[in-house]
Amino acid sequence: MATQTKRPRVAGPVDGGDPDPVAGFLNWCRRVGLELSPKVSERAGGQRTRGGARAALTSPPPAQVAVSRQGTVAGYGMVARESLQAGELLFVVPRAALLSQHTCSIGGLLERERGALQSQSGWVPLLLALLHELQAPASRWRPYFALWPELGSLEHPMFWPEEERRCLLQGTGVPEAVEKDLANIRSEYHSIVLPFMEAHPDLFSLRVRSLELYHQLVALVMAYSFQEPLEEEEDEKEPNSPVMVPAADILNHLANHNANLEYSANCLRMVATQPIPKGHEIFNTYGQMANWQLIHMYGFVEPYPDNTDDTADIQMVTVREAALQGTKTEAERLLAYERWDFLCKLEMVGEEGAFVIGREEVLTEEELITTLKVLCMPAEEFRELKDQDGGGDNKREEGSLTITNIPKLKASWRQLLRNSVLLTLQTYATDLKTDQDLLSNKEVYAKLSWREQQALQVRYGQKMILHQLLELTS
Secondary structure, three states: OOOOOOOOOOOOOOOOOOOOOHHHHHEEEEEEEOOOOEEEEEEOOOOOOOOOOOOOOOOOOOOOOOOEEOOOEEEEEEEEEEOOOOEEEEEEEEEHHHHOOOOOOOOHHHHOOOHHHHHOOOOHHHHHHHHHHHOOOOOOHHHOOOOOOOOOHHOOOOHHHHHHHHHHHHOOOOHHHHHHEEEHHHHHHHHHHHHHHHHOOOOHHHHHOOOHHHHHHHHHHHEEEEEOOOHHOOOOOOOOOOOOOOOOHOOOEOOOOEEEEEEEOOOEEEOOOOOOOOOOOEEEEEOOOOHHHHHOOOOOOOOOOOOOOOEEEEEEHHHHHHHHOOOOOHHHHHHHHHHHHHHHHOOOOOOOOEEEEOOOOOOOOHHHHHHHHHHHHHHHHHHHHHOOOHHHHHHHOOOOEEEHHHOOOOHHHHHHHHHHHHHHHHHOOOOOHHHHHHHHOOOHHHHHHHHHHHHHHHHHHHHHHHHHHHHOOO
């Protein structure tokens, strides 16, 4: 069973919590028809949670479902009270129990004002629903809110001091992502959310008209909401709006998860995807998430080497920089820019894009192999390709760009990729050996702050992937 710290959870959404939130939540589950398997325990545990002893389920009939604060990697979680087989149902959440812009008590108003609430994130209607329900004394979701983390204790990097964030996470891509988030949050709040709340003072008390609270709720939605996937025939549609799914958001995440959420017309079902021994925690998956994405969106990481979905990014403009450094004359330099512009026209690269490298595969295989090919091909061959408007024979004689195939690439391709990796490694504040020494010394590692430990895991995982590329391109 995993031992790493996951999402921190502590009590109370806005104004304190129920003295026995677990019992209140389970009573609420029965009232709304949320059915928990008798083979599952809900527990709370980990280092960064409110203290206290196990609080077992007291509702009849005698069940193998309980809620407690022990036995999970962090905060609330679910534990198998009996052995579970793959395919077994863990719990069922009726759609009426979901908290969304449609099910909240102001759903009609939000629907009528839908046009005015459009935003870049698409989250504004749900966030307004949460702002209203949190301060409504009679909200039907209050027992659910009691199991939320304390909003002031969320550990997303967006809540870290800027200097600490940049110092610890330099080179990982997280500081840049956070800066974009913060700018979007401020713009969204002042241009859409606050004017809407001020236009409806009877629905939004003064205490929820707060940028700080809105900021916290954005982080909460980022970490705890679910987005129903589109059907294959709906691929052209806009993504579904996020919703809050009670019970499902209690499960912690692992790349090697053992449960998965399934969607149907009337309910959502959490189902075991592999055998789960008695006493082991039940883990959902938030998707294939690299550690930098986990800390950015959820406020935790999986320690190396547990996250098999971890990746390292090579910024597309870094490959351009490496190509330019290889030019010797002004004509070569101009030709390199011409090649780059051609790649932009093919929509293979962009100023803010990145090539994504996993431990075993290149996730942006087509983009990277096309970029290496165009930037490295002889000038005459490039002219011919450009004259064909990119429609020439694009077959990959070198084979697919998997990690194992990288040594088989043309020497010029490998050199450009290697130079790009070296430039990427220069963006970190520390080198691999420094991070390696911190991780290998348990006494030193234990003295690091929680944030320092999490950031170290992000940096180290990325650098290990990049150094693997250095070995393969040498």
